[in-house]
Each structure stands twice: as C-alpha cells, then as structure tokens.
C-alpha cells in the first residue's frame with residue numbers, strides 16, 4: 578500500500594458520504610443563478626448534467642489506484658540498468674485553490690533495479706494524480722513517491738512544467754508564466770551526473786529562454 582497523504586491507510590473512513598449526482602447538478606444550478614443567469618433557459622437546461630459529466634473526467638484520478646497501475650512489471654531486460662525517461666507527457670490538472678485548469682507537461686524518469694514497467698503506465702500514473710484537485714508541488718512529489726515505493730528503483734526523477742489558469746485568466750493575469758517543479762529521489766538526488774543527464778534529456782526546463 579502506498580504511504581503518505583492522499584492514500585488510504587486502511588483506517589475507518591470518517592468522510593461524509595459522496596453527494597448524489599442530483600445534488601451535484603443542483604449545485605451547478607445554484608452557481609449559474611449566482612452568476613446571474615437562468616438555469617432553466619434552453620441553452621443552460623442541459624448544463625448541470627454536462628458539468629457533472631465533465632467533472633467525472635476532470636477528477637477521474639480519485640477512482641484510480643496508482644499502485645495497481647505500476648504493479649505489472651517486466652524482468653526480462655537483459656540487465657538493462659540505464660535511465661528510462663518519458664518526457665513531454667501532456668498534463669491536465671486542476672488547481673485546488675480556484676478549481677481551474679493547470680496545463681503543462683510532465684517528465685518522468687527512473688533508474689531500474691531488476692525490473693521495468695510498461696511506459697504507458699508512467700503516463701497513466703501522471704493522470705492518476707493530475708486528475709484531482711492539486712497543487713503542483715504535491716502532484717510532483719506524489720508521482721515520484723509512487724514510483725519509488727512500488728518499483729523500488731535506484732532513483733526517480735519527476736519534473737513538471739505547467740501554466741496555471743488561475744494566474745492567466747483571473748487574479749494577477751500573467752500569461753506565459755511557467756511553474757517548474759521537480760522531485761529527485763535516490764541516484765537522481767545524490768549523483769549530480771545522473772541528475773544532469775536527466776535534465777539534459779528533457780531540455781533543461783527552467784533554464785530555457787523561450
């Protein structure tokens with residue numbers, strides 16, 4: 578079982594029951610009224626249903642078990658123990674402060690120890706944590722920690738570069754600002770040359786003059 582915040586500990590759950598779909602749709606109607614429009618007019622009549630269906634997509638990560646994604650591994654690698662890097666994984670997440678999109682890309686790498694995982698699973702893992710209400714730092718750490726705990730590789734590195742719509746479409750209204758976060762574990766943390774090799778492979782985010 579994965580340890581840390583956001584993962585069930587097996588303790589008795591004290592969370593209130595999940596609201597019904599009808600309650601969620603009613604909440605959307607309330608917000609439409611609050612915004613100053615009429616939820617019963619033709620163009621908005623189907624909107625609560627659409628919003629709730631959209632939320633099912635946006636927040637699908639809550640129903641995904643990251644450990645399940647990573648548990649199928651392959652050991653026939655003929656001793657491959659070099660870095661595996663998946664770069665430019667499209668990332669769609671949602672700011673937990675404003676509930677608006679965080680859009681960017683994730684780069685994930687690990688140094689295998691005996692076994693490797695199917696590469697699509699690394700992208701699925703990114704989605705499992707991205708499709709929740711998030712802050713970028715926590716999401717970055719969660720992805721790295723899950724790989725570390727389940728695969729127990731020699732090292733893990735995760736870098737996320739993303740734009741937060743709460744900074745571009747509201748509030749401070751700054752476009753073109755990219756937040757870069759990273760979490761390095763094992764050899765990526767302790768060995769500067771391993772870290773450098775990874776950062777070079779992903780194009781040294783944070784130091785680019787784009």
Ligand SMILES: Nc1nc2c(ncn2[C@@H]2O[C@H](COP(=O)(O)OP(=O)(O)OP(=O)(O)O)[C@@H](O)[C@H]2O)c(=O)[nH]1
Nearest residue numbers: 672673674675711712713714741743744747748749
């Ligand atoms: N560290 C961090 N901050 C984030 C992230 N996403 C959004 N934020 C920030 O969270 C902060 C919330 O600040 P508050 O002062 O509580 O909210 P606010 O009044 O809406 O702030 P403004 O965005 O400055 O208008 C803002 O500064 C956001 O830019 C994230 O992933 N990581």
Ligand SMILES: [Zn+2]
Nearest residue numbers: 672674675743
């Ligand atoms: Zn925000």
